[in-house]
Amino acid sequence: AVNAETMQKEKHFIRRTKHPKKVIIIGGGIGGMETARVLKLRGHEPVIYEQSDVLGGTLIPASAESYKGKLRDLLEWYRRQMHELQIEVHLNERIGSIDEFKGQEIVVATGAVPRLLRNVPGYEKMIEACDYLNGRETGDRVAVIGGGLTGCEIAYELALQSHHPIIIEMKGDLIAQKGVCLANSSYLREWFELHDIPVYLETVLKEVKDGKIICVKNGEEFEISCDSVISCAGYLPSPLAEPSLHVHTVGDCRTVGNLRTVIWDAYETAMKIR
Ligand SMILES: Cc1cc2nc3c(=O)[nH]c(=O)nc-3n(C[C@H](O)[C@H](O)[C@H](O)COP(=O)(O)OP(=O)(O)OC[C@H]3O[C@@H](n4cnc5c(N)ncnc54)[C@H](O)[C@@H]3O)c2cc1C
Structure with missing residues (x-):
C-alpha cells in the first residue's frame, strides 16, 4: 500500500525529466517527502520547507501507538531517503504565503487541522x-x-x-x-x-x-x-494555497486520507511536473 509502484508497474514508474528544475515543497510530512523523493529520482531539484523542527508531520503521532512499529519504520525510511538523496530541507521555516516563490513550481503539502x-x-x-x-x-x-x-x-x-x-x-x-x-x-x-x-x-x-x-x-x-x-472529531484540509497551473496540492491538505492515498497522490503529482 505504501509503495505506489507495487502492482502498478504499467502506470507508476519513474520517468526522467527533460526539464530539470527547482520545485518548492511546503510541508515535510509524508506527502511532502514522497513528492520530493520522486521528483529527485526524476532529476528535479526539490526543496522542502517544514515549519517544525523534524520531518514527518502527522505520521509522527499517527505512528506513536505501541502497536504501530511498522509505521515508525516507514517514517525512518522516508527520513533516511531525504538524507541519502541529498534533498535540501529547511526545518523551522514556516511559509506564510506562496508569493515569495512566484514563478516557480510549488507543491503545497501542508496537511490538515483537527476539527x-x-x-x-x-x-x-x-x-x-x-x-x-x-x-x-x-x-x-x-x-x-x-x-x-x-x-x-x-x-x-x-x-x-x-x-x-x-x-x-x-x-x-x-x-x-x-x-x-x-x-x-x-x-x-x-x-x-x-x-x-x-x-x-x-x-x-x-x-x-x-x-x-x-x-x-x-x-x-x-x-x-x-x-x-x-x-477525536476528525480533520479538515488546510492548504496554504489553492491549486493553479504551477501550484499543486498533495495529501491531506487536498483531501484528508491515509498513508496510501497521500503517498499515491504525491507520487502522481511528482510525475505530472514536467
Ligand atoms: C491520529 C491519526 C492516526 C492515523 N493513523 C493512520 C494509520 O494508522 N494508517 C494510515 O494509513 N494513516 C493514518 N493516518 C493518516 C495519515 O497519518 C495522514 O493521512 C498523513 O500522515 C498526512 O500526510 P500529509 O503529508 O498530507 O500531511 P501532514 O503529515 O500533516 O504534513 C503536513 C506538514 O506540513 C507542515 N506545514 C503546515 N503548514 C506549513 C507552513 N505554512 N509552512 C511550512 N510547513 C508547514 C506541517 O508542520 C506538517 O509537517 C492517521 C492520522 C491521524 C491524525
Missing part, C-alpha cells in the same frame, strides 16, 4: 488526539469523544496502557467511516466488547466539565465521570 468542537462548552479542556499521541499525559478514566478509527485506536492504546477509556460516538456504530479495513474495525469492536470497554453509541457530547462530561442520548441528559477527555 475542534467549539460549540461544546468546555471544549478547551479536551486534549486533541494528536497531542495525546505526541505524549500529553491523561488521567486514569479517559472519555474518548468520537468512535471513528482514530478514537477507537486511541481507546485501544489507552486500555493496553492500563487506563480506562470510555468511548462516546454520535453515530449508531463504531468506525462507521468507509474505506477502513474490515479486519481492523471488526477486531477493535470485538476487543472492546471482550474487555468491557464502555461504548456509548448515538450519544452526543453536550458539555465538558472538570471531572465529568455531560452527554445526551435519545433526548436524555446524563453525566459520565472521567479524569481526561480526548477529542
